[in-house]
Amino acid sequence: MVSTTNELSPIDQAKKKAAFACGKKYVENGCRLGVGSGSTVKFLVEYLKHAVKDGSLKDVVCVPTSYLTRRWLLDAGLTVTDLDVTPELDVCIDGADEVDPSFTCIKGGGGCLAREKIVQNAAKKFHVIADHSKEVKKLGENFKFVPIEVLPFAAQALLKTIPQSEGGSAELRMSKQVCGPAITDNNNFIIDWTFDKNRHGDWKEVQQRLANTPGIVETGLFIDVVESVFFAYDDGSVKEILKSGKKLEIES
Numbered sequence: 001m002v003s004t005t006n007e008l009s010p011i012d013q014a015k016k017k018a019a020f021a022c023g024k025k026y027v028e029n030g031c032r033l034g035v036g037s038g039s040t041v042k043f044l045v046e047y048l049k050h051a052v053k054d055g056s057l058k059d060v061v062c063v064p065t066s067y068l069t070r071r072w073l074l075d076a077g078l079t080v081t082d083l084d085v086t087p088e089l090d091v092c093i094d095g096a097d098e099v100d101p102s103f104t105c106i107k108g109g110g111g112c113l114a115r116e117k118i119v120q121n122a123a124k125k126f127h128v129i130a131d132h133s134k135e136v137k138k139l140g141e142n143f144k145f146v147p148i149e150v151l152p153f154a155a156q157a158l159l160k161t162i163p164q165s166e167g168g169s170a171e172l173r174m175s176k177q178v179c180g181p182a183i184t185d186n187n188n189f190i191i192d193w194t195f196d197k198n199r200h201g202d203w204k205e206v207q208q209r210l211a212n213t214p215g216i217v218e219t220g221l222f223i224d225v226v227e228s229v230f231f232a233y234d235d236g237s238v239k240e241i242l243k244s245g246k247k248l249e250i251e252s
């Protein structure tokens with residue numbers, strides 16, 4: 001799983017740079033690490049594999065946020081555990097679908113949002129790794145919906161009530177491979193709620209209302225939890241933005 005940087009598309013090169021820079025800075029010896037999901041996190045796993053192999057990183061234990069991430073970690077020979085064994089984590093690193101200037105994120109494009117939020121919540125620090133396409137002034141610029149994990153029993157009712165209370169439209173996410181709904185690692189469904197792109201940044205209220213709705217397990221809105229975001233740009237540069245707003249250029 002060693003990706004030669006030259007073989008990668010510019011966007012994947014950017015993802016790899018962000019993942020390597022974040023791993024290098026925040027994963028220390030003995031770290032209890034939450035490992036997110038998605039294509040950017042795959043490069044974090046690659047970083048961990050190399051760092052462990054060359055001896056620069058020791059005694060890291062990883063709690064994955066999805067079946068696929070668990071597989072990647074195991075295939076890379078890394079130590080995998082879970083929240084039963086390791087309920088408190090030092091750091092969690094994950095990708096995102098969009099991040100606004102106040103670090104409100106949409107996550108869950110890959111359907112892993114509930115486990116991602118649980119693992120993030122178990123960690124002392126949460127860092128996001130992303131290519132520059134995820135950096136937006138306002139949520140909805142590129143990614144038009146908020147993924148919401150729901151109990152199958154409640155799905156049809158929620159498809160009606162979510163747009164009634166929040167506006168926009170809601171769709172049950174279907175599997176691309178089988179003739180039926182996409183099923184999460186928790187055996188639930190995903191409703192993708194497409195919101196009005198002109199809505200004001202009332203995301204905390206939206207999150208509160210949705211979280212209080214019976215049948216909703218979790219939303220893909222991550223609010224007030226991010227310590228820093230590593231954005232990678234097409235010109236090869238990586239910038240870490242801290243929650244204070246301070247921007248740090250990362251040396252390659």
Ligand SMILES: O=C[C@H](O)[C@H](O)[C@H](O)COP(=O)(O)O
Pocket residue numbers: 036037038039040041094095096097107108109110111112113116
């Ligand atoms: O459910 C998926 C996760 O929230 C991912 O972290 C998110 O979709 C970003 O994925 P990617 O790194 O593939 O863009």
